[in-house]
Amino acid sequence: xxxxxxPTYLLMTSVFWLVALVLMLSPPKxxxxxxxxxxxxxxxAVLITFTISLWVSLERPPFRTxxxxxxxxxxxxxxxxxxxxxxxxxxxxxxxxxxxxxxxxFLNFLNPDxxxxxxxxxxxxxWFVPHVVVYIIGYAFLGFSSLxxxxxxxxxxxxxxxxxxxxxxxxxxxxxFAFLTYGLLFGALWAKEAWGHxxxxxxxxxxxxxTWLAYLLYIxxxxxxxxxxxxxxxxxxxxxxxxxxxxxxxxxLPSASSSVHTxxx
Amino acid sequence: MGFFLLxxxxxxxxxxxxxxxxxxxxMNLFIIIIIVAYFFLVHYFxxxxxxxxxxxxxxxxxxxxFFTLMVMLMGFIQQGSAYASDTWYGQLGLTRITSxxxxxxxxxxxxxxxxxxxxxxxxxxTLNNIAFLLNHAGLWVIVVAASLGSADMWRLSMQLNxxxxxxxxxxxxxxxxxxxxxxxxxxxxxxxxxPEIGLMRNEDFTLRLEKGGRLAIVEEGGHDALxxxxxxxxxxxxxxxxxxxxxDSSDMDGGARAVYVYATDMFSGxxxxxWVSDGSHEVPPSILKLNQELxxxxxxxxxxxxxxSIRVFTSVEEYRDIYIEVNKxxxxxxxxxxxxxxxxxxxxxxxxSTIEMVRDPWLPVVYTGIFMMLLGSLYLLWMGKGRTKTKSx
Numbered sequence: 001x002x003x004x005x006x007p008t009y010l011l012m013t014s015v016f017w018l019v020a021l022v023l024m025l026s027p028p029k030x031x032x033x034x035x036x037x038x039x040x041x042x043x044x045a046v047l048i049t050f051t052i053s054l055w056v057s058l059e060r061p062p063f064r065t066x067x068x069x070x071x072x073x074x075x076x077x078x079x080x081x082x083x084x085x086x087x088x089x090x091x092x093x094x095x096x097x098x099x100x101x102x103x104x105x106f107l108n109f110l111n112p113d114x115x116x117x118x119x120x121x122x123x124x125x126x127w128f129v130p131h132v133v134v135y136i137i138g139y140a141f142l143g144f145s146s147l148x149x150x151x152x153x154x155x156x157x158x159x160x161x162x163x164x165x166x167x168x169x170x171x172x173x174x175x176x177f178a179f180l181t182y183g184l185l186f187g188a189l190w191a192k193e194a195w196g197h198x199x200x201x202x203x204x205x206x207x208x209x210x211t212w213l214a215y216l217l218y219i220x221x222x223x224x225x226x227x228x229x230x231x232x233x234x235x236x237x238x239x240x241x242x243x244x245x246x247x248x249x250x251x252x253l254p255s256a257s258s259s260v261h262t263x264x265x
Numbered sequence: 266m267g268f269f270l271l272x273x274x275x276x277x278x279x280x281x282x283x284x285x286x287x288x289x290x291x292m293n294l295f296i297i298i299i300i301v302a303y304f305f306l307v308h309y310f311x312x313x314x315x316x317x318x319x320x321x322x323x324x325x326x327x328x329x330x331f332f333t334l335m336v337m338l339m340g341f342i343q344q345g346s347a348y349a350s351d352t353w354y355g356q357l358g359l360t361r362i363t364s365x366x367x368x369x370x371x372x373x374x375x376x377x378x379x380x381x382x383x384x385x386x387x388x389x390x391t392l393n394n395i396a397f398l399l400n401h402a403g404l405w406v407i408v409v410a411a412s413l414g415s416a417d418m419w420r421l422s423m424q425l426n427x428x429x430x431x432x433x434x435x436x437x438x439x440x441x442x443x444x445x446x447x448x449x450x451x452x453x454x455x456x457x458x459x460p461e462i463g464l465m466r467n468e469d470f471t472l473r474l475e476k477g478g479r480l481a482i483v484e485e486g487g488h489d490a491l492x493x494x495x496x497x498x499x500x501x502x503x504x505x506x507x508x509x510x511x512x513d514s515s516d517m518d519g520g521a522r523a524v525y526v527y528a529t530d531m532f533s534g535x536x537x538x539x540w541v542s543d544g545s546h547e548v549p550p551s552i553l554k555l556n557q558e559l560x561x562x563x564x565x566x567x568x569x570x571x572x573x574s575i576r577v578f579t580s581v582e583e584y585r586d587i588y589i590e591v592n593k594x595x596x597x598x599x600x601x602x603x604x605x606x607x608x609x610x611x612x613x614x615x616x617x618s619t620i621e622m623v624r625d626p627w628l629p630v631v632y633t634g635i636f637m638m639l640l641g642s643l644y645l646l647w648m649g650k651g652r653t654k655t656k657s658x
Contacts, residue, residue, distance in 0.1 A: 002479070004479075114474045114478060114479055114480070115479040115480075116479075116480070117458070117482075118458045118567045118569070119569075120567070120568070121568060121569070121570055121571060121590070121591035121592065122591055122592065124570070124591070124592060125592040167650075170649070170650040171649035171650050172649075174645050174646075174648070174649045174650050175645070175646055175649055177642075177645065178642040178643070178645040178646035179646070181638060181639075181642040181645075182639070182642060185635050185638060185639055185642075188635060189635065192628075193592055193593075193594065194591065194592045195603070196420060196594070196601065196603045196621050196623040197418075197420065197623070197625075198411075198628075198631065198635075199411065201339065201344065201363060203340070206336060206339050206340045207340050209336060210333065210336050210337060210340055213329060213332065213333040213336060214333065216329055217326065217329050217330060217333060220322060220325045220326050220329060221326055222650075223322045223325075224322045224323060224326060225322075245340075253340075253341070254343060255340065255341055255342055255343040255344070256340075257343075258343075258345075
């Protein structure tokens with residue numbers, strides 16, 4: 001299994017999920033509506049099958065390149081969407097997360113990875129998998145919160161109530177923020193073992209810290225008694241832009257050309 | 266408040282009192298004791314509206330915002346002494362933000378707000394409040410110990426060889442230090458990934474890897490295909506010498522990796538054959554030209570693992586042998602020894618090994634802060650925002 005097989009799997013997942021989304025439009029009590037679960041799970045299973053077999057065939061954890069992290073993002077955000085759908089019945093959010101996952105997977109289709117088994121010595125550490133996994137899960141939650149913020153902003157400018165949206169964003173941001181904190185702290189503990197220092201202001205570290213600060217700002221802004229709901233929604237929406245710069249925008253920043261976090265070949 | 270501090274920071278920067286230098290032991294400990302005492306004293310005996318404001322949510326938002334602004338400048342402007350110190354932003358100290366005054370002032374602002382907030386909440390022992398304290402005090406401890414402890418930290422690099430024990434190490438400014446221990450390289454070894462061959466464009470010598478392209482892994486007797494070329498590897502030599510147009514195996518150090526390849530164009534049926542090698546410092550490389558556009562080339566060796574065995578002399582008679590590799594440092598005599606690099610020109614035949622020696626007495630304090638935050642974040646993860654959760658309609 002390699003990235004060469006990816007288009008087939010992507011096509012299968014896309015078809016299953018799109019069918020599931022169409023079936024969801026049918027009346028809630030109908031048979032069509034209930035068999036959507038089958039298609040949801042089939043799409044998810046295909047994606048997981050690809051991910052696991054890629055891991056097996058690479059003979060190293062697939063967390064190194066951008067395409068690999070995008071694959072995991074697709075896995076985690078769709079999982080979160082599906083779990084939250086069955087927990088709280090959020091059909092719109094399920095649709096958003098599935099489409100978001102497909103978007104990121106489609107980016108992999110446009111920019112496929114080189115099949116590369118090698119893993120440089122600096123990455124060969126028990127910290128490698130937890131460090132990246134907590135970040136990607138954090139990104140998935142925070143991506144979810146920015147979707148909520150965008151829906152909230154739409155409602156806000158149409159003069160509708162957004163209290164419920166903000167409360168939902170709050171909880172998702174707290175969870176995502178906890179994962180970000182774990183990513184940063186695991187990174188610091190690992191860096192001490194690998195590079196001799198827990199914090200070196202490497203451009204990727206700086207941007208990860210900025211992402212953390214942006215969500216920290218949101219959390220504190222929401223604690224303020226008098227605050228504008230629109231500003232709160234904008235902070236969550238824009239914090240995700242900072243996150244995106246940290247994740248891949250950084251590759252295009254001249255200030256980050258010296259980063260030690262550039263692991264693509 | 267924040268504007269004033271930023272302005273003051275940039276003023277000091279322009280007037281030019283140089284970079285901020287952190288005080289070393291024991292001065293830094295005194296400063297920490299004084300700061301902590303100050304927080305408690307002011308909180309219990311001199312509370313005025315301003316001090317009260319410093320532990321408020323608006324103060325937190327303001328101080329986080331100004332600090333974020335400084336970090337954001339750091340994210341956009343390339344940092345390091347080598348970058349444009351004569352430009353206007355270099356003059357303002359923006360190419361070395363963390364050792365500049367505006368950063369120091371915004372960081373102190375943040376730490377003061379954080380400090381008063383912690384002191385105000387310290388007496389209430391509910392689960393929610395304990396998590397609050399773990400997160401806030403953890404962050405405070407990390408930042409204070411990391412910055413005030415930085416002057417006590419030593420990071421030196423040393424290049425080891427197999428001929429004599431090395432005693433001189435260098436800091437980031439190439440200043441030499443006698444570290445009082447001698448280190449002799451007993452053995453340096455590299456484990457490498459299997460050799461790989463790829464299609465290279467003749468015009469600019471770059472590998473053709475876009476659109477899901479891949480490399481072929483070389484195995485003696487193995488078959489593979491790249492695009493429309495079927496490949497057959499008949500001979501592989503791990504340590505080869507070049508003689509009279511061909512590669513031959515050698516017992517001496519310094520050889521290259523070489524493979525004899527048959528490449529068949531599956532469209533035309535034509536077969537070409539020849540040696541492909543990545544060369545070494547003593548042996549020339551070879552490529553196999555397939556057509557006007559493409560050649561077969563071996564990719565540079567990728568290290569899987571590299572390690573050093575080192576004899577560390579703590580006095581003339583006493584020594585201890587240690588083994589280090591990347592991600593696996595060793596501790597000796599208060600130092601931590603890290604594998605950093607080797608002579609890349611010689612690759613696997615390197616006769617030297619570069620190590621880094623680190624001494625960081627404040628590390629346990631920083632780790633205490635890190636574990637406090639790890640615990641505190643667990644609560645965030647579990648509870649979400651908890652308190653303001655309402656029943657969804």
